[in-house]
Amino acid sequence: MRNIKLTIEYDGTHYAGWQRQKNVLAIQQVIEEAIEKITSEKVDIIGSSRTDTGVHAKAYAANFHTNSNIPAERFREAINSKLPKDIVILYSEQVDEGFHARYSSTGKKYCYSILNRLQPPAINRNYVYHHKGNLDIEKMQQASKYFIGTHDFAAFKNTGSSVKTSVRTITQSEVVKCGDIVKYYVAGDGFLYNMVRIMVGTLLEVGNGKVKPEDIAKILSSKDRGNAGKSAPALGLCLEEVYY
Amino acid sequence: MRNIKLTIEYDGTHYAGWQRQKNVLAIQQVIEEAIEKITSEKVDIIGSSRTDTGVHAKAYAANFHTNSNIPAERFREAINSKLPKDIVILYSEQVDEGFHARYSSTGKKYCYSILNRLQPPAINRNYVYHHKGNLDIEKMQQASKYFIGTHDFAAFKNTGSSVKTSVRTITQSEVVKCGDIVKYYVAGDGFLYNMVRIMVGTLLEVGNGKVKPEDIAKILSSKDRGNAGKSAPALGLCLEEVYY
Numbered sequence: 099m100r101n102i103k104l105t106i107e108y109d110g111t112h113y114a115g116w117q118r119q120k121n122v123l124a125i126q127q128v129i130e131e132a133i134e135k136i137t138s139e140k141v142d143i144i145g146s147s148r149t150d151t152g153v154h155a156k157a158y159a160a161n162f163h164t165n166s167n168i169p170a171e172r173f174r175e176a177i178n179s180k181l182p183k184d185i186v187i188l189y190s191e192q193v194d195e196g197f198h199a200r201y202s203s204t205g206k207k208y209c210y211s212i213l214n215r216l217q218p219p220a221i222n223r224n225y226v227y228h229h230k231g232n233l234d235i236e237k238m239q240q241a242s243k244y245f246i247g248t249h250d251f252a253a254f255k256n257t258g259s260s261v262k263t264s265v266r267t268i269t270q271s272e273v274v275k276c277g278d279i280v281k282y283y284v285a286g287d288g289f290l291y292n293m294v295r296i297m298v299g300t301l302l303e304v305g306n307g308k309v310k311p312e313d314i315a316k317i318l319s320s321k322d323r324g325n326a327g328k329s330a331p332a333l334g335l336c337l338e339e340v341y342y
Numbered sequence: 343m344r345n346i347k348l349t350i351e352y353d354g355t356h357y358a359g360w361q362r363q364k365n366v367l368a369i370q371q372v373i374e375e376a377i378e379k380i381t382s383e384k385v386d387i388i389g390s391s392r393t394d395t396g397v398h399a400k401a402y403a404a405n406f407h408t409n410s411n412i413p414a415e416r417f418r419e420a421i422n423s424k425l426p427k428d429i430v431i432l433y434s435e436q437v438d439e440g441f442h443a444r445y446s447s448t449g450k451k452y453c454y455s456i457l458n459r460l461q462p463p464a465i466n467r468n469y470v471y472h473h474k475g476n477l478d479i480e481k482m483q484q485a486s487k488y489f490i491g492t493h494d495f496a497a498f499k500n501t502g503s504s505v506k507t508s509v510r511t512i513t514q515s516e517v518v519k520c521g522d523i524v525k526y527y528v529a530g531d532g533f534l535y536n537m538v539r540i541m542v543g544t545l546l547e548v549g550n551g552k553v554k555p556e557d558i559a560k561i562l563s564s565k566d567r568g569n570a571g572k573s574a575p576a577l578g579l580c581l582e583e584v585y586y
Contacts, residue, residue, distance in 0.1 A: 107464040154465055174461070186464040217418070220351040220430040221398055221580070225465065336465070 099163045102170055103193040104129070104143075104177075106158040109184040111224040111333070116149045116158070125149075125185060129160070132180035133173075137166040146199040146340045147206065148259070150292070152332035154225065157188065159340040161199045197342075205341040207270065207285035210298045211334045215278040226279070227334030233280060233305035238273045241304040242282065244314035245271040245297060252321035254297055255290035256329065264290055264321075273301065283338075292329050299327030343407045346414055347437040348373070348387075348421070350402040353428040355468040355577070360393045360402070369393075369429060373404070376424035377417075381410040390443040390584045391450065392503075394536070396576035398469065401432065403584040405443045441586075449585040451514065451529035454542045455578045459522040470523065471578030477524060477549035482517045485548040486526065488558035489515040489541060496565035498541055499534035500573065508534055508565075517545065527582075536573050543571030 106129070114122035118130070126143055133141045146159040168176060173190035181187070196202075213219050213226040214233050245268045252264040270285035282298055300317065303309040309317075309327070317325045350373070358366035362374070370387055377385045390403040412420060417434035425431070440446075457463050457470040458477050489512045496508040514529035526542055544561065547553040553561075553571070561569045 107461070109464045109467070156465065178461070183462070183467055184464050186461050188461050217351070217422070217430050217432050218427070220353045220428050221400065221469065222466070223353070223427055 099165055100170065101161055101163055101193050101195050101197055102173055103159065103161045103189075103191050103197060103199070104173070104187050105189040106155060106160060107186045107188055108155050108158065109224065110149060110152050110154045112184060114151045115153065116145050116147070125158075126160075128181065128185055129177065129187075130162075132177045133162065133164075135180045136173075136176045137164055137168065139164060139166060144199045146203050147289075147337075149337060150295075150332045150335070153335045153337070154333075155337040157339050158337055159199045159203070159342070161193060161197055199340075202342055203288075203340050205269070205285060205287045206289060206337065207283065207339040207341070208289070208294045209336050209338050210282040210284075210294060210330065211336070212280040212282075212298075212302075212330075213278060214280050224333055225336070227331045229302065231306050233302070234307065235273060235275045235280065235305070237307075237311050238280075238282075238301045238305045240311035241301055241309075241314050242271045242273045244311065244318070245284070249318045250321055251290055251293055251318070253317050253323055253326045254293045254300070255323065256292040256296065259291040261290060266290065266293070271297075285339075294335060295329040295332065296323075296326050298330035298334070301327075302330060303327040343409055344414065345405055345407055345437050345439050345441055346417055347403065347405045347433075347435050347441060347443070348417070348431055349433040350399060350404060351430045351432055352399050352402065353468065354393060354396050354398045356428060358395045359397065360389050360391070369402075370404075372425065372429055373421065373431075376421045377406065377408075379424045380417075380420045381408055381412065383408060383410060388443045390447050391533075391581075393581060394539075394576045394579070397579045397581070398577075399581040401583050402581055403443045403447070403586070405437060405441055443584075446586055447532075447584050449513070449529060449531045450533060450581065451527065451583040451585070452533070452538045453580050453582050454526040454528075454538060454574065455580070456524040456526070456542075456546075456574075457522060458524050468577055469580070471575045473546065475550050477546070478551065479517060479519045479524065479549070481551075481555050482524075482526075482545045482549045484555035485545055485553070485558050486515040486517045488555070488562070489528070493562045494565055495534055495537055495562070497561050497567055497570045498537045498544070499567065500536040500540065503535040505534060510534065510537070515541075529583075538579060539573040539576065540567075540570050542574035542578070545571075546574060547571040
């Protein structure tokens with residue numbers, strides 16, 4: 099059997115996230131059904147992570163095993179021909195038997211987009227979180243630096259998935275303003291359940307003055323979810339890259 | 343009667359353009375009905391221009407007259423409360439009696455967005471035109487400069503609206519590449535029917551080598567629509583600004 103890796107862009111607006119579930123439509127299911135149509139095989143795609151309902155991805159990674167003799171590079175077009183417009187396979191390639199989209203991953207990069215102006219967005223409204231109130235960008239930038247390094251992120255994790263440890267290493271944590279769009283880029287070796295959205299929610303509290311930049315260190319060391327901010331809405335979040 | 347100017351952002355994907363028409367839904371109609379709901383007056387909104395089906399706007403301008411005593415600045419929120427999510431009033435303000443969104447305008451700025459890569463877009467798919475083939479951006483940049491200045495744009499106009507003259511002055515004409523997105527910015531004192539889309543269609547022919555940059559001058563002086571490129575698809579086009 100060959101092992102095929104897919105790199106996938108999707109608009110998560112109309113899906114219940116990546117992972118196949120009962121009674122709702124997940125991206126995994128849509129792609130598995132598309133592959134079944136072209137290979138006549140039942141496949142189980144291995145995804146690099148769960149993503150929440152409404153979260154987007156510019157380069158989600160996944161893999162599946164197949165006995166089909168379709169050339170690896172041809173899967174891209176073949177699967178795309180069976181997919182709706184909001185899911186697109188960017189690349190398909192053969193990988194080593196041992197490659198596992200989740201366990202082989204060495205890290206991920208996310209981007210969270212905030213539209214910071216009085217009026218809600220008409221254009222791009224499914225891809226940005228609209229925040230009306232003033233934001234102190236400089237303070238958010240200072241605060242974002244406290245996330246860099248290896249920390250226990252227990253305070254930045256919602257219950258809902260079991261993991262052995264909540265220690266993660268963050269290598270990039272950057273707030274960038276461009277016009278009325280504020281983007282938060284964060285990369286690391288792994289992310290806990292809702293971790294990026296809670297980090298953004300907390301940065302927003304720094305932006306509106308409720309939390310001081312240096313408080314981030316205290317929130318981290320408290321390991322208490324109650325001390326961090328709310329989870330920012332899913333629609334602003336986009337998985338940008340999965341590292342191997 | 344007071345004269346109220348509106349600045350409007352809209353996602354044109356699901357509308358038959360700005361102008362009210364029979365049997366299809368236009369943005370003008372949706373906004374007129376929203377205003378009627380809050381003022382109980384029948385209003386005729388004057389728009390700064392028609393826009394085609396699927397074209398977007400970040401700052402469309404329009405005005406209407408009203409006997410209502412709602413403060414001018416309050417119209418923004420009041421109208422927004424009656425609008426669907428893909429149309430947003432950004433500003434509402436009282437203007438001089440003589441202000442006319444179309445006749446008072448001194449110019450407009452558009453942006454056309456092209457996604458230049460093999461794979462179609464999942465994210466932002468309603469806001470970019472997907473062009474697979476290689477594009478020579480440098481040649482497109484050279485070509486774009488031939489549009490600057492005062493020219494007869496008869497070759498860059500589709501039939502469908504009657505205008506006295508097809509002479510227009512272009513003040514900005516710029517091709518910018520950022521990753522796999524190519525943006526074309528064009529500003530001028532006015533635009534003919536489908537003019538920007540035909541300019542983009544012709545720049546794409548320069549990009550794929552069918553037309554030389556210097557041929558733009560010849561196409562202009564020919565005044566023959568047959569010599570210019572096809573109209574580029576509407577969805578990549580966005581009205582960025584209306585000047586007064």
